[in-house]
Amino acid sequence: MTTLQRLSFQATERLLFPSLVLPGLPHGIFTRHGGVSRAPFTSLNVSLHVGDNPEKVRTNRAIIKNALGSNTLVSCHQVHGDAILQVKASQAADLEADGYDALITDTPGILLMIQQADCQAVLLYDPAGPAIGAAHVGWRGSVAGILPKTVVAMRAAFGTRPQDLxxxxxxxxxxxxxxFRHFEEELPSAFHAFQGRPGYFDFWAISRDQLQTSGLSPRNIALASxxxxxxxxxYSYRRNHHTGRFASVIGLA
Ligand SMILES: [Zn+2]
Known part of the structure; x- marks a missing residue:
């Protein structure tokens, strides 16, 4: 269990992982507080695809950029797949890329944002590059291996060594x-060992296991738990189906 730091900036609050609190590495897991969206999206909803007013979502995204001191925010219209987008230096404006679930870059000044309501965001930092990655990991992403594939993509694009990540x-x-009531059909047998009590799965441990299998050192993996x-x-989809998405963000300053 990792003890997260809590940082307030104007009306926003975000949680910081101590292992990522480094110069030139803005990051944070933003709570739902400090935005302008109204119920049931109150208030820092960053999703354009849940029925919220797009102008309010754009304002919320601007609030996040301001909190992290950057002008460019790249996200995906996430589809629970395994496609990975490398964000290049030519990306000078905000972008919501369709059909991707992970983003990687070595370009300074670009924030990578994952949108969540129960799914995981896994943020990756290669200090040797430097380079960063951000993956949206729901159970379908876990099954599809989006995390191992993101590590491989960072190695291919930036020469990232997994043991450095x-x-x-x-x-x-x-x-x-x-x-998961239908886990026999939905989840591969390799996941069945990750049940605490019958039918309940520890996807935090599954992600840690996938990262270690990809070559990461156990001491370099932190779970918010x-x-x-x-x-x-x-925001939680399981708690309130009609709700917003919160933001997990990382960038290279
Ligand atoms: Zn719970």
């Missing part, structure tokens, strides 16, 4: 609440 797993659905369904300061 620092990884953090954001607040997300915990083993207390991740019930905070369940979004149990924590009202985050």
């Amino acid at each position: 620092i990884a953090v797993v954001s607040p997300s659905l915990g083993p207390c609440c991740a019930e 905070l369940c979004t369904r149990c924590s009202p300061e985050f």
Whole structure:
């Protein structure tokens, strides 16, 4: 269990992983507080695809950019797949790329944002590059291996050595609440060992296992161990189906 730091900036609050609190590496897991969206999206909703007013979402995204001191925010219209986008230096404006679930870059000044309501955001930092990655990991992403594939993509694009990578797993659905009634059909047998009690799965441990298998050092992997369904300061799809998405963000300054 990692003790996260809490930082307020104007009306926003974000959680910081100690392993990523480094010069030139803005990051944070933003709570739902400090934005302008109204119920049921109150208030820092960053998703354009949940029925919220797009102008309010754009304002919320601007609030996040301001909090992290950057002008460019790149996100994906996430589809629970395994496609990875390398964000190049030519990307000078905000972008929401369709059909991707992970983003990687070595370009300074670009923030990578993952949008969540129970799924994980896994943030990756290669200090040798430097380079960064951000992956949206729901259970379908875990099954598809989006995390191992993101590590491979960073190695191909930036020469990242997995043993150098620092990884953090954001607040997300915990083993207390991740019930899968149809796991025999939905989840591969390799995941079945990750049941705490029957039918409840520890996807935090599954991500840690996938990262270690990809070559990361156990001491470089931090889990927030905070369940979004149990924590009202985050959006949770399992708690409120009609709700917003919170932001996990990392960038190179
Ligand atoms: Zn829970």
